Amino acid sequence: xxxxxxxxxxxxxxxxxxxxxxxxxGITSIWLEYNAIMDLQTRNTRGLSTLVVRDIxxxxxxxxxxxxxRYVADVRGKGAVLDLRIxxxxxxxxxxxxxxxxxxxxxxxxxxxTAEKRHKVEGRHVLSFIVPLANEVRCQSCHxxxxxxxxxxLLTTSLEEGYAGARNLTLALALVGVCSFFLxxxxxxxxxxxxxxxxxxxxxxxxxxxxxxxxxxxxxxPVRSSDELGVLAEGINLLVTxxxxxxxxxYHQAGHIAISACRTIKETERLVAxxxxxxxxxxxxxxxxxxxxxxxxxxxxxxxxxxxxxxSVDRAAHEGxxxxxxxxxxxxxxxxxxxxxxxxxxxxxxxxxxxRSEERRVGKECRSRW
Numbered sequence: 001x002x003x004x005x006x007x008x009x010x011x012x013x014x015x016x017x018x019x020x021x022x023x024x025x026g027i028t029s030i031w032l033e034y035n036a037i038m039d040l041q042t043r044n045t046r047g048l049s050t051l052v053v054r055d056i057x058x059x060x061x062x063x064x065x066x067x068x069x070r071y072v073a074d075v076r077g078k079g080a081v082l083d084l085r086i087x088x089x090x091x092x093x094x095x096x097x098x099x100x101x102x103x104x105x106x107x108x109x110x111x112x113x114t115a116e117k118r119h120k121v122e123g124r125h126v127l128s129f130i131v132p133l134a135n136e137v138r139c140q141s142c143h144x145x146x147x148x149x150x151x152x153x154l155l156t157t158s159l160e161e162g163y164a165g166a167r168n169l170t171l172a173l174a175l176v177g178v179c180s181f182f183l184x185x186x187x188x189x190x191x192x193x194x195x196x197x198x199x200x201x202x203x204x205x206x207x208x209x210x211x212x213x214x215x216x217x218x219x220x221x222p223v224r225s226s227d228e229l230g231v232l233a234e235g236i237n238l239l240v241t242x243x244x245x246x247x248x249x250x251y252h253q254a255g256h257i258a259i260s261a262c263r264t265i266k267e268t269e270r271l272v273a274x275x276x277x278x279x280x281x282x283x284x285x286x287x288x289x290x291x292x293x294x295x296x297x298x299x300x301x302x303x304x305x306x307x308x309x310x311x312s313v314d315r316a317a318h319e320g321x322x323x324x325x326x327x328x329x330x331x332x333x334x335x336x337x338x339x340x341x342x343x344x345x346x347x348x349x350x351x352x353x354x355x356r357s358e359e360r361r362v363g364k365e366c367r368s369r370w
Contacts, residue, residue: 010197014188022177029173034166041162042116042127049114049129049155052084056133056153082126083156089149105152108132112148118159125159199229203236210240218244 091101
């Protein structure tokens with residue numbers, strides 16, 4: 001369910017973001033507050049050490065060590081410090097020359113700077129200051145003039161109050177942070193749920209109504225704002241309108257396609273009928289072709305016979321031609337004979353004429369004689 005619900009995803013993102021933000025802010029605030037408390041405690045201890053050093057310097061001018069010890073006991077008794085010790089220039093406790101020198105005190109006297117140290121004593125956090133006591137001019141009447149320091153002071157104060165304050169502050173900040181975290185998480189969840197997630201859910205439901213079932217494209221998504229979600233809703237409405245127009249156009253085109261399909265079916269039926277007719281005609285043509293083939297075979301046989309007859313006729317024609325040629329030659333010879341005969345006949349006719357003329361002349365001469 002967590003992967004399918006947008007509200008849980010938004011809640012997780014907000015929670016992680018707020019947790020990281022509050023954790024970073026809380027850790028930074030605690031660290032800064034702790035450093036501030038520790039710095040304040042350190043500055044207070046430094047101020048106290050300055051006052052104690054001044055007072056001890058005044059008491060040391062009196063030269064009475066008992067007065068200094070009473071002052072130290074009085075300072076310890078007031079609880080302002082945990083421990084206050086005075087060391088000589090060799091690093092040993094004042095009045096206890098038989099004790100071994102303190103190494104940290106000797107290091108502070110050698111460096112001439114105030115040494116600070118944070119450590120634990122009997123389970124309590126403490127801050128120790130080692131302050132070298134300068135050999136001032138007014139002190140040189142009682143101490144060596146060549147020495148830089150007459151001794152040192154070890155001042156130890158408790159840091160438990162600062163740690164307790166930091167601990168209480170940490171708990172308070174943690175409690176406030178946890179309460180603020182859950183409060184902001186709830187407020188932001190309600191805000192996102194009412195302003196964004198609800199609108200997205202409504203858009204999703206409307207889109208599912210359009211997508212599922214019969215796909216009612218008359219459904220529109222309500223536009224409740226002018227932000228990105230409103231622009232998204234307007235875009236979905238425009239998309240639905242465009243789809244409705246496209247589908248209407250498709251319906252019209254489907255009608256035209258149906259009409260064209262009916263026409264195509266009719267044409268197809270006509271073509272099928274024509275095909276059947278052509279098939280029948282093809283069958284008839286095939287039959288006629290077979291008959292024609294048979295006829296052609298007969299024609300081929302007859303042609304072959306005619307060819308043989310033609311060969312016979314050709315031979316007969318050649319023979320007739322030879323006969324005709326011979327006949328023509330005979331006719332020419334007969335012609336020549338006839339012509340010769342005609343010439344002879346002409347000559348005979350002329351001779352006959354002459355003979356008749358002679359006969360008439362002879363007859364005339366005979367008649368004349370008679």
